[in-house]
Amino acid sequence: MNIAVIGSGGWGIAAAKLLCENGNNVVLWSFLEEEARLLRKERANEKLLRGIKLPDDIEITTDLKCAEDKDIIVMVTPSFGIRSTAQKIKQYINKAKAIVLLTKGFDADADYCLLSDTIESEITNVPVVALTGPSHAEEVARRIPTAVLAASKDKAAAEIVQNTFMNDYFRVYTSPDIVSAELGGAMKNIMALAVGISDGAGFGDNTKAMIMTRGISEMSRLGVALGGKAHTFAGLSGVGDLIVTCVSEHSRNRRAGLLIGKGVKPEQALKEVGAVVEGYYATKAVHERVRDMDIELPICNGMYSLLFENKPLHDVFRELIGRNKRSESEQDIW
16 A cells, blocks of 8 residues: 555654554655654654654655555644645545544534544545544554554445554454544543543542543533444443543643643643643533533533633532432433
8 A cells, every 4th residue: 555644743653654564655744844854864753752763664755745646645633733734635635545534633623523524524535534542652653452443434444444554463443433433532632631630639549430431421422412323432432542541651631631730720731741732622622512512511511611711620520529419321210
């Protein structure tokens, strides 16, 4: 396969390395000429992926024309850059069988829609596959056993991606439920930020477990409301991604949350982490997305109050604990 990986952050580097080692011809696109020059010279970005070297066969470029004549386009720019990148690259896409979306988040410029919808609105003739799940770039790049989900409305495209990415340490499952797969990948960042805040504030494992399990309920509730399937959230793109993002030292969302929980202002915490903290933006996205929907998302609402309305941390948790009594599940029948 001839493949263009659009975005040279940690995931872009890890994906390019994996695809090249799987026997594909890979070109890696970088937004910044300085970054591209460093990757060409050092074949590495020690700040993002310490000790990881890119194979010499991978071409590094800043020219989006690299998408021309490629069988697969892998999109891994930050969420806020997905639309503009799709607009610029679509003129070159002429042979692609699938566009693989590795970025997790929402489109703030289009009523906070899912990123696959954004790509499909700009590039109308190529199916989109969301490749998502518990997959820290730091571990994938080191060939640590990993399993993910390739979700798409198009079965053939999902299977092409499965066959292209899968190897002896990277297992890929398929699913038609791209709505839930994407939503799980985006909303778990909110929960990981909340878990980090809880840990930073000195709360315990009980609180962490409460946020994670009730967080899955909120993710599933919104997913079903948007046309997804509840069972998808019990899999890799739901529970799996939630666990790894909430407990891992690699998680930028968790690290930012730890700082906020210790009293650092959210804006300062984002600066100290030094990379995109998608959970911060996803919190606002979910708040705006459900503004006119009759749907209960207490953790997401509490996070919005804390991050964007300056509500004190202990007031947020007190409100979460003190909500009206109810059964755990809407399905409970006595």
